[in-house]
Amino acid sequence: MKVLVCISKTPDTTAKIAFTEGNTKFDENGVQWIINPYDEWYSLVRAIELKEKDANVIIHLVTVGAADAEPIIRKALALGGDEAIRVNNSSSDSMVVAQEIAAIAKEGAYDLILTGKETIDYNSASIGSMLCALLDQNYIAAATKLEIDGTKAIVTREIDGGEETAESNLPIIVSCQKGMAEQRIPNMRGIMAARTKPLKVVEASIQTATTSIQQFDLPAAKSGVKLIDPTQMDELVKLLKEEAKVI
Amino acid sequence: MVLIYIDQADQEVKKASLEAISYGAALAKQMGTNAEAIILGTVKEDLSQLGKYGVTKVHQVANDSLNHFDARVNATVTAEAVKLAGADVIVFAHNTNGKAIAPAVAVKLNAGIVTGASALPKTDNGFVVTKTVFSGKAFASIKIDTPIKVITINQNSFGTQSTEGTATLETLAVSVPTSSIKITSVNKVQGEIPLTEATLVVSGGRGLKGPENWGVLLDLAKALGASTACSRPVSDSDWRPHHEHVGQTGYQIAPNLYIAIGISGAIQHLAGVNRSKTIVVINKDPEAPFFKAADYGVVGDAFEVVPALTAAILKSKASA
Numbered sequence: 001m002k003v004l005v006c007i008s009k010t011p012d013t014t015a016k017i018a019f020t021e022g023n024t025k026f027d028e029n030g031v032q033w034i035i036n037p038y039d040e041w042y043s044l045v046r047a048i049e050l051k052e053k054d055a056n057v058i059i060h061l062v063t064v065g066a067a068d069a070e071p072i073i074r075k076a077l078a079l080g081g082d083e084a085i086r087v088n089n090s091s092s093d094s095m096v097v098a099q100e101i102a103a104i105a106k107e108g109a110y111d112l113i114l115t116g117k118e119t120i121d122y123n124s125a126s127i128g129s130m131l132c133a134l135l136d137q138n139y140i141a142a143a144t145k146l147e148i149d150g151t152k153a154i155v156t157r158e159i160d161g162g163e164e165t166a167e168s169n170l171p172i173i174v175s176c177q178k179g180m181a182e183q184r185i186p187n188m189r190g191i192m193a194a195r196t197k198p199l200k201v202v203e204a205s206i207q208t209a210t211t212s213i214q215q216f217d218l219p220a221a222k223s224g225v226k227l228i229d230p231t232q233m234d235e236l237v238k239l240l241k242e243e244a245k246v247i
Numbered sequence: 248m249v250l251i252y253i254d255q256a257d258q259e260v261k262k263a264s265l266e267a268i269s270y271g272a273a274l275a276k277q278m279g280t281n282a283e284a285i286i287l288g289t290v291k292e293d294l295s296q297l298g299k300y301g302v303t304k305v306h307q308v309a310n311d312s313l314n315h316f317d318a319r320v321n322a323t324v325t326a327e328a329v330k331l332a333g334a335d336v337i338v339f340a341h342n343t344n345g346k347a348i349a350p351a352v353a354v355k356l357n358a359g360i361v362t363g364a365s366a367l368p369k370t371d372n373g374f375v376v377t378k379t380v381f382s383g384k385a386f387a388s389i390k391i392d393t394p395i396k397v398i399t400i401n402q403n404s405f406g407t408q409s410t411e412g413t414a415t416l417e418t419l420a421v422s423v424p425t426s427s428i429k430i431t432s433v434n435k436v437q438g439e440i441p442l443t444e445a446t447l448v449v450s451g452g453r454g455l456k457g458p459e460n461w462g463v464l465l466d467l468a469k470a471l472g473a474s475t476a477c478s479r480p481v482s483d484s485d486w487r488p489h490h491e492h493v494g495q496t497g498y499q500i501a502p503n504l505y506i507a508i509g510i511s512g513a514i515q516h517l518a519g520v521n522r523s524k525t526i527v528v529i530n531k532d533p534e535a536p537f538f539k540a541a542d543y544g545v546v547g548d549a550f551e552v553v554p555a556l557t558a559a560i561l562k563s564k565a566s567a
Binding site: 038121125130139159165214219222 | 256316319322343344346348349352355357361362375377378380381382385386387388389390392427428429430432433434435436440441443446447471489490496497503515521524527528538540542545546547548552556558559560562563
């Protein structure tokens, strides 16, 4: 079975969010980069678990980004995976990214494509769904469990207010979230092995973006907390009713 | 025309879709056009009543097999239906199903898409949609450059407005592909409002010290009619079920009222709740970072403050 895991580079979860060039660009100054947590903790680790159960599983990683994404993809290789592909396209338009991944997916004829349920920078949650249309394959979003049984995938996904389990033949695209697997830390052996794993660079083939970012803004600062004495809960209820008007 | 996708589960229209209609109707008015809706499958409700939220027509692909959600099938049918109905903008709720199909529909229609919109687009010079990015820590204004546009709207960000009006019904004849996904089981948390739809949420953190102490929080939630949530350490320790975890890697919610009890307010937690309209923080540590993001704060012992707050709410309800 061939698995393609989509990897995105994102700022660390605690990174300070600031913008430059007249609020048109994310300020990368001093930012630590990580593998998008949904891609790493859930989809990549789940793929590695599948390989640990079945040595015939082959894991390829793909990222769409400039050369500065390579440390991230090497770190992913240190966790596991057989080889990686970087598509040299720095577009932030999901449609462009999805088309680049679709081209790689078509060439590799994968049985299973895993993505994170969203990235923590642009929060688009779009790549899996776009691949579904571009590849005309089954897609299950926001999955919390995934088992492979021969040529069949058994997937549990989040629905509003609960969970739903479904079966589908391979190939399938699954976007992964919490529940799928537990975070791992790369060990020294993995880090050493990652240095010699193949990392292929493919030139960009899609240039036409459908969207463009005009401007970033930070949320208005809160006007400041109003402290209420712990013995004055009637006062808090009154404020929630009459000032905030939320109860 | 602005076309709004109506999501359904168990043959009932999802609440998030009513907000999407309100948003789509306001957008249509702004663009000087009309708003219509599309629904796949059959529901129990009288669809003409969706007119109350501002649509003049509801297009329906009334095939029962569509009552089971399959992203590939729904996206295919939706795209074909949109081609028949014609639309300049297609609006989805940014809920589980909306997220699963809106990007696929955008691909099929060669449309640009912005997911997670937080406000109405600016349409005076191009078509610019504001969305939350960096898990709610910032906004981005994104221009869509294609003739057809797709938007998903963040839940609880626009509100649902209803007035008078009825919609006409039109059945669309679209061929429906056979689903190759077999749903084998559905587990719903009975009798609870899904967190993403809740308007009032009471949430607990490590400050409550253990699952056996959750009673004070549950009593408060019951008095308010609120849903319950928790921080990541609490769900990781299995004090509370995983589906209650709110934060960057759990649910991102936007209720009218979020009461945080014994939660310090790490940046990853704030990312899941900072779109709440009003935040109340109860914590015995006056230095807890959450107070900086709060509207109201109570510095005190949760085991004294929370029961007092519950009593105050019950007293207020009794006198109302």
